[in-house]
Amino acid sequence: xxxxxxxxxxxxxxxxxxxxxxxxxxPRHDTVYWYQQGPGQDPQFLISFYEKMQSDKGSIPDRFxxxxxSDYHSELNMSSLELGDSALYFCASSLRYRLAGYNEQFxxxxxxxxxx
Amino acid sequence: KxxxxxxxxxxxxxxxxxxxxxCNYTVSPFSNLRWYKQDTGRGPVSLTIMTFSENTKxxxxxxATLDADTKQSSLHITASQLSDSASYICxxxxxxxxxxxxxxxxxxxxxxVQP
Numbered sequence: 030x031x032x033x034x035x036x037x038x039x040x041x042x043x044x045x046x047x048x049x050x051x052x053x054x055x056p057r058h059d060t061v062y063w064y065q066q067g068p069g070q071d072p073q074f075l076i077s078f079y080e081k082m083q084s085d086k087g088s089i090p091d092r093f094x095x096x097x098x099s100d101y102h103s104e105l106n107m108s109s110l111e112l113g114d115s116a117l118y119f120c121a122s123s124l125r126y127r128l129a130g131y132n133e134q135f136x137x138x139x140x141x142x143x144x145x
Numbered sequence: 146k147x148x149x150x151x152x153x154x155x156x157x158x159x160x161x162x163x164x165x166x167x168c169n170y171t172v173s174p175f176s177n178l179r180w181y182k183q184d185t186g187r188g189p190v191s192l193t194i195m196t197f198s199e200n201t202k203x204x205x206x207x208x209a210t211l212d213a214d215t216k217q218s219s220l221h222i223t224a225s226q227l228s229d230s231a232s233y234i235c236x237x238x239x240x241x242x243x244x245x246x247x248x249x250x251x252x253x254x255x256x257x258v259q260p
Contacts, residue, residue: 033188062248071234071250071251071252071253072189072248072250073250074247074248074249077247085247087247117186119188119189121188133179133191133194134191134248135191136188136189136190137188138187138188139186139187139188141186
């Protein structure tokens with residue numbers, strides 16, 4: 030079965046540079062979520078999109094922006110990178126409305142960003 | 146203070162033994178509670194999802210329980226295998242009155258299964 034695809038899997042940037050992370054959800058999933066997981070920490074919710082509109086916002090810095098495109102893939106744009114941005118960035122996708130009343134999020138393998 | 150706390154922080158057990166991981170949460174109201182398994186450097190994989198009206202759910206050797214009154218959940222792993230070595234994360238989804246989106250992750254329990 031198709032899973033969530035993230036690219037690139039690894040990324041090395043220098044301080045003050047920009048980075049773009051991509052997420053391709055499971056086919057027919059309409060909702061995408063972004064999470065940031067620092068070393069030894071639990072994932073922190075950044076932002077989510079439903080049908081190309083921002084649906085929820087978490088602890089996403091102002092230096093970051095994201096969007097969901099017409100094909101439902103999403104991109105997380107990160108500018109003025111700081112050392113503290115080094116983390117594993119996960120994307121998850123789901124179908125927003127399910128008969129069970131909850132939407133199971135399927136996580137991608139993550140993009141490991143290292144800021145030097 | 147974390148809204149979802151887990152114990153123990155880490156656990157070492159011998160292959161074939163059982164273990165139980167605990168999760169206490171303060172998120173309220175909540176829609177559902179999930180247990181995820183996360184291998185190092187990989188994305189979390191869902192093990193079980195329980196709504197507030199369910200009190201137990203099994204997935205193979207994994208059995209999760211939920212007490213919504215005391216706001217506690219546990220994950221019991223039976224006949225552990227070396228491949229069970231991973232971080233186990235309790236995740237609560239708040240109820241915002243509609244379709245829920247945001248997940249609140251617990252602190253995780255790092256399980257090591259030794260031969």
